[in-house]
Amino acid sequence: MIQTELKPLLTSISDFDLKTYLTTEKELVEKALDESLPLGKPEKIYEAMRYSLxxxxxxxxxxxxxxxxxxLGEKKIIAMPTACALEMIHTMSLIHDDLPAMDNDDYRRGRLTNHKVYGEDIAxxxxDGLLAYAFEYVAENTKNISAERIVKVLAILGKAVGAEGLVGGQVMDLDCEGKSDVTAETLTFIHRRKTGALLEACVSCGAVLAGASSDDLxxxxxxxxxxxxxxxxxxxxLDVTATSEELGKTAGKDISAQKATYPKLWGIETSQAKAEELVKDAIEQLVVYGEKALPLQAIAQYIVQRKN
Incomplete structure (x- = not known):
């Protein structure tokens, strides 16, 4: 049940033109990503990195x-190198996740996965190249920001991708494949690291670059x-309800790999309700910022409404 005081806010969020906002921002990011990684020698590795990025x-x-x-009042240009680095790290995780030793997928974002085009070794x-370059890119290209903030951003990125974050979550995810006794607590532990840690890093890095207070953080x-x-x-x-064409990757992979999932644990309706509850709480966290928070609040709402 939506709290009465939250209803006007949700109406305001629904009036926000998120589609235009995401399209405009995506175009800026795509341009920055293309410029961030020019071709070099040996060409094969740069081509493979750019193929997925x-x-x-x-x-x-x-x-x-x-x-x-x-x-928090900072210009986009200041945060763009970190934004690009975050996408480099995310892309690395997708390349590695699709490998036969991991989730073994042939398609990603509607086309052949990196190892299917370039081979497992180059993938x-x-x-590896994208992960290393992400840190280099932040350090060398972030301008007009104190070294202290840049170092903090680098630390956040390292923690998000390491054993306390993405890597640790992936290890636990692999360990739980085929097991029927995985609890909600364990599943949440996995995904707060495998998926959540990098998403949290995106927000935290933007906040640190803008000089966020402890309350903001x-x-x-x-x-x-x-x-x-x-x-x-x-x-x-979506792995259960959407088609491969809608997802841009192979649907039903979780079932075939005997992965522990929320629908398997709770059912689809309860899982959807849990996601909506999390998003409402996320939206409420940002009420203090007023209309300036609408983009972040609208993105939160979009997450539970998306179809791919």
Whole structure:
């Protein structure tokens, strides 16, 4: 049940032109990503890195970083190198996740996965290259920001992708394949790291670049943790309900891999309700910022309404 005081806010969010906003921001990100990684030698590895980095997608992660920086009064151009780095890291995770030793998928974003085009060896190296370059790109291209803030951003990125974040979540996810006794607590542990940690890093990095206060960071971290978990719940639902054409990747992979998922644990309706509850709480965290928070709040709402 939507709280009475939240109804006017949700109406305001629904009036926000999110489609235009995301289209405009995505175009800026796509241009920046293309410029961030020119071809070099050896050409094969740069081609493989660019193949996946420039393959499209929603670009939600860099957009979240830019939107957070703007929320707190910083210019987009300041946060763009970090936004690009976040997409490089995300792309690395997709390349590696699709490998036969991981989730073994042939398609991503509607086209052949990196290892299907360049081979497993080059795909692994392309992911490694993007991960390393992400840190280099932030350090060398972030201008007019103190070294202290840049170092903090680099630390956030490292933690999000390491054993306390994405890597740890992936290990737990692999360990739980085929097991029938995975609890909701374990599943949440997995996805707060595998999916949520990088989404939280997007918001936290944008906030740090903008000189966020401790109160800002607390509110925005809660917002990000909630949308990160909601994002994964919806991903699990779509794996069951959407087609491969709609997803741009193979549908039903979770079932065939015997993965622990929220629909398997709770059912589709309860999973959807849980995701919506998380998003409402995320939206409430940002009420204090007024209309400036509408982009982030609308993105949160979009997460539970998306079809791919």
């Amino acid at each position: 420039l393959a499209g997608g929603k670009r939600l992660r860099p957009i979240l970083c830019l939107a957070t920086a703007q929320l 692994i190296l392309a992911g 607390t509110r925005l971290s809660i917002y990000a943790q909630n949308i990160g978990l909601a994002f994964q719940i919806i991903d699990d639902i």
